Amino acid sequence: MLLLNREDITRCVELPKLVRALEDAHRGFARSAPVVPQRSIITHERQKAFSLFMPAYLPGNQTLGVKVSSFHPGNVMHGLSTVNGAVLLIDVETGRLLAMLDSGLLTALRTSAMSALATDKLCPQRRIRLAVVGAGVQAEAHIKAMAAIREVGQVKIFSRRPAHSAALAERLSIELMLPIEATHSMQEALFDADVVCTTTSHESPQPLIKAHQLNPRAHINAIGGSTVHACEIDPRLLGNAQVYVDHLRAACRESGEITQALAWSVIDVKDIREIGDLVIDQPSPVMHKDGLSYFRSVGHASQDMVVAACIYYMARAEQIGKQCDYLST
CATH class of the missing domain: 3.30.1780.10 (ornithine cyclodeaminase, domain 1)
Structure with missing residues (x-):
């Protein structure tokens, strides 16, 4: 072995x-x-x-x-x-x-690689401005994964632990030779981001991110939130977004954003597509999207x-x- x-x-x-x-x-x-x-x-x-x-x-x-x-x-x-x-x-x-x-x-590699795959298919920009919410292992993995599939113009990190954000930004800016900075507010990190990765341990149904905080054409990789009740992103945003998940049945059972959006009739199950659809569609029609795209990862064995x-x-x-x-x- x-x-x-x-x-x-x-x-x-x-x-x-x-x-x-x-x-x-x-x-x-x-x-x-x-x-x-x-x-x-x-x-x-x-x-x-x-x-x-x-x-x-x-x-x-x-x-x-x-x-x-x-x-x-x-x-x-x-x-x-x-x-x-x-x-x-x-x-x-x-x-x-x-x-x-x-x-x-x-787990960090699998999750960030899935986010990179979704980003590669859903984000048309070749050079991106990246916002990462959270400053833990998943945040680091996602910054590295995004840099592996796109040219990254800037990275902004925001978390509820400013010292962790600053330390991660300093270390990765040297390691990856990218302009990475820790921000003092969520709004500062999000407002012009082309790609947003949420990597938090948020547990509340009260969302961290609202519509007015986002670039209207952003792509969102939502991977944090540790319970079915947790919402990193306002579920109402999903009504105006292209919604993708890594596994439909699991997402409908385990994602707070998906379950709330379905319960409020913001979206229907038929509006949710799996990541497999993106790799089978050739060429993928979403490469020419106009508006938000959202990928929720709950993980799958x-x-x-x-x-x-x-x-x-x-x-x-x-x-x-x-x-x-x-x-x-």
């Missing part, structure tokens, strides 16, 4: 390859649908946290695995990651474990397995990670 920790995954990952792997996978899902049982959720009331258990099998490339992921928002106060867990890849032929990968970083398999084969090719035969002795 190959063990891949955060450092190993960081060393072998190439973001453009992950984006293309997800695009190819979603195109293939139309021919050979993944087998994904509904994920199991265990809540931890005292910690205000939850754990997810997500198996998936991809017949197209014979990938089998399970992801275990726990979300503990209170970890921020202790300097710990809010998302922890592991992905196990299993050999379909023998049932033996092929690899165990850190799921915290894998099929995407986790695509990314896990991609990382596994990259790591094997580069001889990265640690082999462990402990379980077979």
Whole structure:
């Protein structure tokens, strides 16, 4: 079994390859649908946290695995990651474990790569002004992912923890050699942004972002909000936007913005399209859109397995990670 920790995954990952792997996978899902049982959720009331258990099998490339992921928002106060867990890849032929990968970083990579795929299809600008709401692991991953698929003219970061925003802006501006700044207000970050990525742990049905704060032609990647009641974006905005999700059934069950927009009849289920439609449409008609576009990611085990398999084969090719035969002795 190959063990891949955060450092190993960081060393072998190439973001453009992950984006293309997800695009190819979603195109293939139309021919050979993944087998994904509904994920199991265990809540931890005292910690205000939850754990997810997500198996998936991809017949197209014979990938089998399970992801275990726990979300503990209170970890921020202790300097710990809010998302922890592991992905196990299993050999379909023998049932033996092929690899165990850190799921915290894998989740950030999968989510940001899906946002990059949606942005690539829905945002016509080749040079973008980017706004990121939040300053955690997902915020960093999204800045890197957007820079991997677009020329980035400027990045503005806003979060409720100004010191975190400033530190992230300073570090990434050096690492990526981009003009990145922390802003003092949400409005300052959003008003001229071509692409907006919301990466918060927001838990309230009261939205963080209202219509008047946005560039009327912006593309929004909404990936934060930790409960079905949470709304990062005002659900009423969806009535004037092209609405895409990573998985329709899961989004209608787990996204606060989608469920509220449906409940208020702002949109109908038929107005929501899946990301797979974007990669199958050639050329995609949304490339000539006029107005808002919105992509809501709630995560799906099929995407986790695509990314896990991609990382596994990259790591094997580069001889990265640690082999462990402990379980077979």
